[in-house]
Amino acid sequence: MTTSTADTRSDAAVGLKPYLRLLTATQFAFNTGFYAVLPYLAAHLGDGLGMAGWLVGLVLGLRTFSQQGLFVVGGALTDRYGPRPVVLTGCALRIAGFCWLARAESTGTVIGAVLLIGFAAALFSPAVESETARTAVTHEAATGTPRAQVLAVFSAAGQAGAFIGPLLGSLLLLTGGGFRTACLAGAVVFVGVLAGHARLMPHRPRRVKTTGTGAVRPRQVLADRPFLVLCLVHSSYLVSYNQLYLALPVEVERATGSQSALGWLFALSSLLVVVAQLPLTRWSARRIAPRTALVAGLAAVAAGFAAVPLAPDGPAGLLPGAALVVLLTLGQMLLVPATRGLVPDLVDDHRLGLATGALSSVSGLAVLVGSAATGTLLDTPGPALWAVLAAVPLAGAALALTLSAGRHTTKPVATVTDDE
16 A cells, blocks of 8 residues: 655654664664763763873774774675674674773773774674665665665664763763763663664675675775765765864854853754754655755855854854854755765675775775864964865865766655565
């Protein structure tokens, strides 16, 4: 039985098959457990363990590198062994890492724990993301539901976890549990994720075609020009998004005299994604091609940077920062599902895991370089700084125009049931 359009459903996730629901719930649980701990790590290292500021920065940087920089490893292992063993190993390592971090007191043990936590995500995330993209393509072929709509559910679930996780961590800290309790709570969340995947994920690796030249290496994937262009486009977005942690705090402090309002602005970003991601993607998947979504998203990000020096000061001092957050989040909601949906069109199925990991690793390297460059510009006059920042997503939009348009759906989509 069908309806005239999938929009009649009150919850877009209702139309997903059980396996896609598992992957989506996994993303929610993953971010809930992760963000119950991460926002409080710096304070724990500095205030709780007495580490110097430079050492705290080094530890946080090592965590980011061990995660984002090694995504390509997790993606390659997913292609080789299938998602199930990689996801289960990632969950087990994340549990061990959180438990270790809860007990770690010396610099060496803390570094070991955060490296383990980061590497666990480098295994887990590419496996789940590539499997979600692959299953979304299959779901699209079987039901007509645009893959971007499925991937938007996945993104919104992740943002909901990113919103709830810090609240869970704050609650544990306020009730006297301390950082150790937050770590153990995060570990418990991943025990649940591990149990769910051990029971529900396919037991055998996916059979994929292999080439006669042996294993596919990252450089072979990056030699694919359209995919490399997509990596650069995505990098321009992530370099821009990272300004929420670099340029936005500087702007908020300039406008209000403190950074106390940052938490509210981050909450605003997460709530926008949770509330608006699904209807916006449902609209864009049917009305515009993925390439157009990329260009429009990056243009919105650029508009956010351009709006900062134009917004008034005084009583409306937070208006520039709020405008940046809203427009950057709008751009994110347009381009992230489109990017993920384009990857299966640009690479062979047997390279999907590696490509998913490479997309994150290349972008992570770009963020590292871009952050260093941005840091040198933070003391320049405001209009010059924001003009340079706006140029980055505009360059990405120009690159996106060289990609193929990608697939989009213009006809109403039939209701999807679990029996299909």
